[in-house]
Amino acid sequence: MSFLQMWFRYLNLGLILSCWRLDVAFSSKEDLTRKVTVTRNPGCDLKECQNNSTINLIYGRAQGPNDTLHYVISTVGPSSPTILLLRSPDATASLQVNWARFVSNSSHDFAGAVSLVSSLGKSAVADVETVIVLNRVLQYNDSTDTAVYNANTEIQPHISLNRLIWNVTTLENTTQLLGKGVGEVSFSPNSSISMKFTPYGCRGQASILPSLPFNANSSGWEINLDSLLTKQAGSRFAIEALLLGVETNTSKLSTKSIDDEYAPAAFTTDEILWKKSAVSTFQKWRAVGYTTSEHTRSSVTDVKSTSLTALNETSDQVKGIRANRLLASYFGSEKLAALKVESVIFSFGQPEDGFYVASNFTSWTSTVGFGDPPTDQFSTLVLCMIFIGIGCPLLVILFGGLYVIYVRIKRSGNAFRAKLLPTNYDYQPIEK
Known part of the structure; x- marks a missing residue:
């Protein structure tokens, strides 16, 4: 030879x-796994918790070897859908709710009604505390067909999500909040705004396009705007989110990413980061949405987002945050009043796509979690x-x-x- x-x-x-x-x-890489559980109204034996769909607190807990991640979602108040993200260095920490105080309509002091406790019943420390509130759905008239949100062309009144009636269903570790508007603007009997939430316990890739990567420190979110009524032929919709973080610096950035295996294409990937010295939190999404529930490549549309805007203390959005039941119950009114509130607006559509009425449906997914956002990788x-x-x-x-x-x-x-x-x-x- x-x-x-x-x-x-x-x-x-x-x-x-x-x-x-x-x-x-x-x-x-990133082979950390967590034990994930999702419960609705944990520990509540009140009659209201069993029969009243407006009493909802969804609790996702992801336990790791050295810490626990806590995802708390609620619309009680009524409040707009609120996502409270907590991380505790205590691997035994869990959520505790004083339900009598939390659901009370006569109390003005909810501080301590929602807290973290250890397995010994003592208070557990959270070293990361971040909040995302899905506040309003905005309708605007895109008369120039640029598919760019313009606050000057907004159509009043907006859809305030705290006015919707939310029905909660849970299947395994996925929870859906379905909002219906009885007598509300832009709502017919067939109209709905829904959100799906799935906390993850390992590394992987979402099964639906755009196949966002995830790991054991993150959760998946899907938002659908279905059959909303429009007031103009050129109407489009956008979502206003309010952001809060404790002792964090919030930033927003865009990068280019390539997924060759699950969704072969080059994408613009956007991130909102809440930076803290120990552990940060994030929301990450690809700048694409879908005009069908099947998320096919032929139904792709654009997702655009504004820069972060700090809100004035006298604004309606900040006033709504101060009255938010879940946030007041966890932070207390004094600490809540000291937190800076920022807003970001996500809009959907492409030029010459026929506007929202062409499909009467928009779907958008993102990943929310702790630490560094999971990244796309080339296949083997x-x-x-x-x-x-x-x-x-x-x-x-x-x-x-x-x-x-x-x-x-x-x-x-x-x-x-x-x-x-x-x-x-x-x-x-x-x-x-």
Whole structure:
């Protein structure tokens, strides 16, 4: 067997081992797993909790080896759908609710009605506290068909989400909040605004487009605007979200990402980050939505978002935050009043798409969680193809050059030894 044949045989084996090592490396990254549970109205034995759909508190708990993540969602108050994100370094921490105080309509002091406690019944510390409130759905007239939200063309009145009647259903670890508006603007009997929430316990990729990556520190969210009534032929809808964080610096950024395996395309990926010294929180989404519930590639539409805007203390949005039942019950009115409130608006649509009435449906997904946002990664197949396409030629050049040097050195050595040996001499046998 020649040197080159042996080398190519070992090269093929090396490629297989290299691809396997790449696969192992990527499968073991972020391999943290958590035990996830989702309950509605945990620990409530009041009659209202069993029969009244307006009394809802969804609690998602993700337990890890050294900490616990807590997702708390509620519309009690009534309040707009509120997402409270908590992380505790106590692996035994869980949510405790004083239900009599939490659902009371006569009390003005809800502080302490919602808290974290350890397995010993003592108060548990949360080192991360972040809030997202889905406040309003805004309708605006896109007369220029640019699909860009313009506050100057808003159509009043807005859909205030705290005025909807929310029905909650839970299937395994996925919870859906379905909002209906009885007598509300933009609502017919077939109209609805729904939200789906799924906390994750391991690393993976969402099963529906745009196939957002997730890990054990994150949760998936899907928002649907279904069959809303429009007032103008060029009407589009947008969602206003309010953001709060305790001792955090909030920022928003956009990056380009590529998903070659689950949703082959290049995407603009947007993130909102609440930075804190120990652990940060995030909301991450791809700038695409869908105009059908099946999330097909043919139904893709754009998702645009405004920059973060700090709200004035006298604004209606901030006043609504101060009266939010879940937030007042967890933070207390004094601490809640000290938190800065910011807003961001998400709008949907593309130019020349026929506006909202063309489909009467918009769906948008995002990932919300703790730590660094999960990122898209090249599949093992693509990594192997890159290695074969770029690495192999470089290896051929390298080993080919070494082989040429080896042959030249060997020839030079033979020639040198040949010069040292005498060539003209007479052989004389030894006489006995």
